[in-house]
Amino acid sequence: MLALALGLVGASLSLAASGAPRPQPPAGPGDGERAAAPPAVNLPPGVTAGIAVYDRQRGEFTEQHDADRQFRSASVVKLLLALDVLDDLGPGEKVPAADRARLEAMLTSSDDRQASHYWARRGGSQIIQRMVTRLGLTGTAPPPAGYPGYWGYTALTAADTVRVYRHILDDASRAVRDLIMDSLHQATRCAADGYDQGFGIASAFEHPRAVKQGWSGFRSGGCTADTPVTPDAAARAADAPSRSGGAGRAAAEAGGVDLVREALHTTGTVGADDRAIVAVFTLHPNGTSYGTAYSRLTRLASSLNVPGAQRPPGDWYGTWGSGVRVRADATTASAIVTKLPAGVDVLVTCQQRGKRIEVPPYSSEWWAYLPQYGGYLTNVYVDTPHERLPGVPECG
Numbered sequence: 005m006l007a008l009a010l011g012l013v014g015a016s017l018s019l020a021a022s023g024a025p026r027p028q029p030p031a032g033p034g035d036g037e038r039a040a041a042p043p044a045v046n047l048p049p050g051v052t053a054g055i056a057v058y059d060r061q062r063g064e065f066t067e068q069h070d071a072d073r074q075f076r077s078a079s080v081v082k083l084l085l086a087l088d089v090l091d092d093l094g095p096g097e098k099v100p101a102a103d104r105a106r107l108e109a110m111l112t113s114s115d116d117r118q119a120s121h122y123w124a125r126r127g128g129s130q131i132i133q134r135m136v137t138r139l140g141l142t143g144t145a146p147p148p149a150g151y152p153g154y155w156g157y158t159a160l161t162a163a164d165t166v167r168v169y170r171h172i173l174d175d176a177s178r179a180v181r182d183l184i185m186d187s188l189h190q191a192t193r194c195a196a197d198g199y200d201q202g203f204g205i206a207s208a209f210e211h212p213r214a215v216k217q218g219w220s221g222f223r224s225g226g227c228t229a230d231t232p233v234t235p236d237a238a239a240r241a242a243d244a245p246s247r248s249g250g251a252g253r254a255a256a257e258a259g260g261v262d263l264v265r266e267a268l269h270t271t272g273t274v275g276a277d278d279r280a281i282v283a284v285f286t287l288h289p290n291g292t293s294y295g296t297a298y299s300r301l302t303r304l305a306s307s308l309n310v311p312g313a314q315r316p317p318g319d320w321y322g323t324w325g326s327g328v329r330v331r332a333d334a335t336t337a338s339a340i341v342t343k344l345p346a347g348v349d350v351l352v353t354c355q356q357r358g359k360r361i362e363v364p365p366y367s368s369e370w371w372a373y374l375p376q377y378g379g380y381l382t383n384v385y386v387d388t389p390h391e392r393l394p395g396v397p398e399c400g
Contacts, residue, residue: 053285075161078219083271087171166281202376204269207306226342303349329342351374352373
């Protein structure tokens with residue numbers, strides 16, 4: 005994942021949020037904008053994107069924007085790793101139990117350890133070369149010289165990603181297709197490294213959907229943020245060019261694959277029978293927070309023409325604070341469902357009275373229900389001047 009989860013700032017409040025002044029709501033889906041009315045595609049300043057949306061039913065693209073631009077793949081390359089492993093299957097042969105467990109973990113929770121396992125044992129860059137030849141990929145290439153072990157630095161394009169999904173869905177054997185797509189349809193919100201992978205497709209569209217996400221160069225702060233960093237992830241973080249510059253910056257300035265700016269990608273399928281294939285790759289200005297990039301990518305995905313997609317009902321609101329907790333009920337005595345990435349936009353469907361929370365100068369007894377997290381957030385940390393969200397109904 006190449007995610008730099010080197011440390012997470014704890015908070016002393018029971019809601020685990022910073023006491024800094026509440027910022028203004030972000031641009032895009034903000035105070036009271038309906039999720040069912042997506043805005044036109046509009047890239048935020050400084051964001052670079054490669055986009056491809058393919059309608060399998062009609063056999064045509066509905067969106068293409070810089071679809072042949074190369075990006076460092078981050079964990080999207082795990083699709084190619086899985087296909088390379090499954091290529092070894094003979095006709096009618098079942099996936100060995102050990103490989104099935106590894107592949108499912110790599111795809112559902114984006115487990116880096118499994119990707120590193122296969123990268124080391126199956127020839128590293130040779131995996132990419134095999135897949136380029138077999139699938140006819142035109143913009144995919146192994147990691148640059150000097151970074152042979154960095155599988156997440158594989159170059160990939162939105163157009164090639166559509167080709168990969170089309171192969172999985174239309175050309176691969178049923179055993180291969182089912183293992184990969186079943187795993188992606190069951191992708192977890194919290195990744196194995198403690199990152200919230202519910203951005204982009206996963207937030208913009210209702211089920212049925214399948215996702216394989218990618219991120220590189222960020223710190224997290226959400227989901228299982230207290231999970232220790234794995235040795236593999238820590239080693240990659242310590243050397244990551246996205247933080248230290250050097251060869252990565254030189255590659256970016258020379259017109260190669262950018263290894264410097266923060267990268268966040270959402271890929272997968274949307275709609276019944278995996279009707280639409282969606283691939284959105286993005287780069288963000290250095291220093292962009294995970295929550296900001298998360299929200300920007302979700303807005304972008306929601307704005308696209310995706311056949312068969314259903315957008316979730318509700319209202320989008322910005323949030324503030326770091327490590328803000330979502331609870332199972334409208335009280336701090338209830339279980340913690342997750343932690344939000346700092347400053348992320350959230351979807352609200354209703355609100356209810358609960359324990360009054362005071363974070364001077366803010367106070368509220370109202371809690372917003374977040375259906376995509378399955379829990380409640382005190383309105384104190386919702387980016388609005390109102391104690392009770394106007395126009396949002398009370399939960400029944």
